Amino acid sequence: MVQKVLRQAAKAASRRRGRPRAFEPETALAQAMEVFWKDGFAATSLDDVSAATGLNRPSLYGAFGDKRALYLQAYGQYRKRMNESFAPLFAAREPLRTKLRRILTAALDLYLGGPHGPRGCFTVLSAASDAIADPDLHSLVGEAIDGTDRAFGRMFSDARAAGELSAAADPRRLARMASATIHTLSIRARARIPRAEILPIIDDAVTTICGAESA
Amino acid sequence: MVQKVLRQAAKAASRRRGRPRAFEPETALAQAMEVFWKDGFAATSLDDVSAATGLNRPSLYGAFGDKRALYLQAYGQYRKRMNESFAPLFAAREPLRTKLRRILTAALDLYLGGPHGPRGCFTVLSAASDAIADPDLHSLVGEAIDGTDRAFGRMFSDARAAGELSAAADPRRLARMASATIHTLSIRARARIPRAEILPIIDDAVTTICGAESA
DNA sequence: CAATTTTTGTACTCTTTCGCATATAATGGT
DNA sequence: ACCATTATATGCGAAAGAGTACAAAAATTG
Numbered sequence: 172m173v174q175k176v177l178r179q180a181a182k183a184a185s186r187r188r189g190r191p192r193a194f195e196p197e198t199a200l201a202q203a204m205e206v207f208w209k210d211g212f213a214a215t216s217l218d219d220v221s222a223a224t225g226l227n228r229p230s231l232y233g234a235f236g237d238k239r240a241l242y243l244q245a246y247g248q249y250r251k252r253m254n255e256s257f258a259p260l261f262a263a264r265e266p267l268r269t270k271l272r273r274i275l276t277a278a279l280d281l282y283l284g285g286p287h288g289p290r291g292c293f294t295v296l297s298a299a300s301d302a303i304a305d306p307d308l309h310s311l312v313g314e315a316i317d318g319t320d321r322a323f324g325r326m327f328s329d330a331r332a333a334g335e336l337s338a339a340a341d342p343r344r345l346a347r348m349a350s351a352t353i354h355t356l357s358i359r360a361r362a363r364i365p366r367a368e369i370l371p372i373i374d375d376a377v378t379t380i381c382g383a384e385s386a
Numbered sequence: 387m388v389q390k391v392l393r394q395a396a397k398a399a400s401r402r403r404g405r406p407r408a409f410e411p412e413t414a415l416a417q418a419m420e421v422f423w424k425d426g427f428a429a430t431s432l433d434d435v436s437a438a439t440g441l442n443r444p445s446l447y448g449a450f451g452d453k454r455a456l457y458l459q460a461y462g463q464y465r466k467r468m469n470e471s472f473a474p475l476f477a478a479r480e481p482l483r484t485k486l487r488r489i490l491t492a493a494l495d496l497y498l499g500g501p502h503g504p505r506g507c508f509t510v511l512s513a514a515s516d517a518i519a520d521p522d523l524h525s526l527v528g529e530a531i532d533g534t535d536r537a538f539g540r541m542f543s544d545a546r547a548a549g550e551l552s553a554a555a556d557p558r559r560l561a562r563m564a565s566a567t568i569h570t571l572s573i574r575a576r577a578r579i580p581r582a583e584i585l586p587i588i589d590d591a592v593t594t595i596c597g598a599e600s601a
Numbered sequence: 602c603a604a605t606t607t608t609t610g611t612a613c614t615c616t617t618t619c620g621c622a623t624a625t626a627a628t629g630g631t
Numbered sequence: 632a633c634c635a636t637t638a639t640a641t642g643c644g645a646a647a648g649a650g651t652a653c654a655a656a657a658a659t660t661g
Contacts, residue, residue, distance in 0.1 A: 189637025190627040213429035214516035216618060227640060232620075234638095291514065298577040299506065299514030301429035312577045339598075344590040348563070351570035351587070355562070358569050362513040362527045372566070375559040379594060383554075404607025405657040431648060442610055447650070449608095 282360035291361030497575035506576030567591040
């Protein structure tokens with residue numbers, strides 16, 4: 172009994188007991204994410220995921236559980252990756268105007284540039300899905316939206332402290348407008364509206380939030 | 387042959403030939419719309435639609451065609467109804483501020499108050515769906531988004547002409563920000579965020595677009 | 602009333618899909 | 632070398648889902 176506990180504790184460090192996995196769960200999850208992101212939960216079959224990952228269904232079950240659990244983990248990885256890739260953009264020491272433009276442009280590129288065409292934001296897709304009825308997904312999506320609001324909120328709050336925004340500006344209001352921009356970018360990208368017609372919205376948001384171009 | 391053509395031409399006016407329908411297509415379409423709106427295209431089975439309408443599947447096929455055609459017609463009816471119910475709000479002779487607030491509030495109520503709980507905007511859902519790959523749906527959704535931009539655009543343009551907005555205001559930019567607000571309301575409603583947490587966004591948008599409250 | 606036309610309801614076929622049972626393969630422990 | 636353990640691959644089984652065939656029902660036309 173004690174032995175077993177010790178062995179389990181060492182699992183991460185030393186090699187697992189039986190036959191080793193022939194794949195990296197992280198990679199498989201990233202591939203599963205792609206197909207779910209493209210077609211959504213209901214329209215994606217486990218055979219689609221199987222084909223995308225190169226794994227048989229039993230391997231998927233063994234590693235991640237059933238379809239729902241797999242989706243939740245794929246979406247979890249999406250959130251983690253988004254946080255990692257956008258954190259430096261939010262932390263950058265740049266003029267507010269430039270920073271906001273960079274963030275929105277990065278989001279649009281991400282939404283338009285999927286390996287299978289325009290796809291929008293996975294969070295927005297998950298919210299639209301029937302799977303949003305699931306309380307777990309429901310929480311994750313709520314956290315994601317809130318997290319975006321907060322990230323923008325901190326950015327505008329810092330900018331105001333640095334004198335880049337008027338003292339009367341409300342960081343939380345501006346943050347929600349920035350999130351709204353993210354959402355409209357996602358929807359228009361997914362609707363396959365051409366990039367050239369979406370791009371002006373980034374200018375709209377920068378102008379609306381930071382004021383008209385002064386230079 | 388000529389007889390047949392004449393008969394078909396008179397079809398709309400005089401009674402149809404064989405056994406009459408036991409249902410109104412408009413009503414059935416409205417009921418189909420509800421279920422598609424709730425769960426999306428892929429997660430809604432024809433049995434679900436059959437249950438919601440009280441019609442057998444062969445009747446659905448006879449009246450509307452296959453599942454895809456049915457969805458397109460249900461979505462078409464949604465668009466028609468939205469245009470009808472929002473047109474008077476856009477046309478109202480009210481202060482811009484009041485009008486914008488009324489429109490956004492009506493949208494939020496619609497998104498939150500489905501017979502089966504929060505549901506968001508059907509256009510946003512359709513864009514998120516896998517069915518967006520269908521060129522026909524794709525066009526309909528594009529038109530819907532564009533139509534909203536234009537409706538807001540006219541409103542702001544008129545308001546500027548009436549002196550309710552500064553001469554420097556760009557109606558198209560403001561229109562896209564208003565549409566973005568509609569989109570974020572839809573997403574947050576669908577994500578089951580409580581009404582009280584969504585409501586401030588309407589204030590945000592009114593303030594951002596019309597300027598800070600003067601009175 | 603008989604013939605024709607259209608709708609309705611039952612039941613059917615064919616395909617897809619999820620989840621799992623079972624057998625085989627590959628590793629660590631003793 | 633042998634056992635315990637974990638992963639892989641084939642394939643099964645039950646269920647759901649889309650679309651349709653067919654006969655009965657309900658209307659119009661002559």
